[in-house]
Amino acid sequence: MSELDLRHLRSFLAVAQQRSITRAGAVLHLTQQAVSTHVRQLERSLGVALLVRTSRGVLLTAAGEELAAGGAVVIDDVARLAERVRAVADAQAGVLRLACCPATTAMFVVDVAETLEATVPGLRVTLTSAQHPKHELELLSDGSADAAFMWLPVGDVGLHHAAVRRDRRAVVVSPRHPLADRATVSLDDLADDPVLRPDVLTSAQAERFWLADPRPGGSSAPRGSVVPSVEDCLLEVGRSRGIWIAPEPLGAALPIGDLRWIQVTDAEPFDLAVVWTDHAPQPLITRLIAEVRATIGPDRRLDAA
Known part of the structure; x- marks a missing residue:
């Protein structure tokens, strides 16, 4: 200047x-x-x-x-x-920066990073742990990450995405809940249960999807309290102050107390996606998407739900 x-x-x-x-x-x-x-x-x-x-x-x-x-x-x-200049330089130097929530990606992200480095000459993949979707969005927005793994929908936040995995929904309930011993439930079974809301999602659209709102027949999902984090949410579930609806695999990644994770048979599944910015190195993003899908395997891909 x-x-x-x-x-x-x-x-x-x-x-x-x-x-x-x-x-x-x-x-x-x-x-x-x-x-x-x-x-x-x-x-x-x-x-x-x-x-x-x-x-x-x-x-x-x-x-x-x-x-x-x-x-x-x-x-x-x-x-x-x-x-942005550094991101372009990194792309030319073969650097791909990924943000990920460990609970969401632990089953595949390390294998994906190592396979990419092994198959793309000179590539270096960096992994940054994010606490929740809002944190991932911050890392993407401030240029600290090229791409992230996020559950859809993210909302109208100016990002690109490609779904890589589909998971069934589960409801998390206290062991004292009347449905605690059931193997499956429907949304009608949960019609009177307030759904707790961790303050970690990126948009109102995302919150409605996680609440399964509207319910079959057009009724609104009963809204429970807003809590700061997923961990706080699970503690509140354990105290019988509401339920939480989430992707089924999180039950293994978030073992808090003696909570019950029960499959919801008639709720739309969750899609996990690679989400990236305009400035991400597109050829590397394309390789990333392909490698994640190959690593996950056909039993967890989008056509398997």
Whole structure:
């Protein structure tokens, strides 16, 4: 940038936020003199006064207020551009960065990563553990990952996807629940049970799908409490404060207490998908999708449910 030096702009934004050159220096780990110099150089570059220094700190001029309002956007845009540039460089160097929730992908992701590295010369696959779907979406959005494994639907969040596995639905109930000893249940059997909602999903569309809402006949699914995490949800199920409907394989991955995981016979199955961004290396994504489907095998693929 010919007029705005990003170091100077960052220093000014810190001063604008802190209303103090001293405090801005502490935040930036710079000396007070360095921050003052940056701001003065920025003022000279723009030909305007940005700050009025007082005995109690600083005040922003009208020009300073305008720069403070738009400067953070500039810094964020540059950071995102840098991530995109690095993603392109990684693709050329043969790096594929995957985000995954261990409970969802433990049965295949390590084998997939090792097979890809063994069959694609020079490829390096990195795996980043994500706590839940919202965390995966954050890793994709900030450029930390090229692709992730997520249950559909994700929602209208500007991502591409290809389904790779289909799993039946199960309901999780307390061992004291009237249905606890059943091998299978229907959604009608669950009509009066509030469904607990871990605050981990990426959209209202995804929440409705996990609730199996609407139910057969058009009735709304009974909504239970919102809880912070899946683990909190399972603890609440154990205390008979509701049920949870989830992909059946999670029962083996999340063994909390003596909960019962019961197949729901008439609920639409869950599709697990590879989800990726516009900036992901498409040839590697194509290889990834094919390898996941081959690793999972025909008994778990989409045509087997």
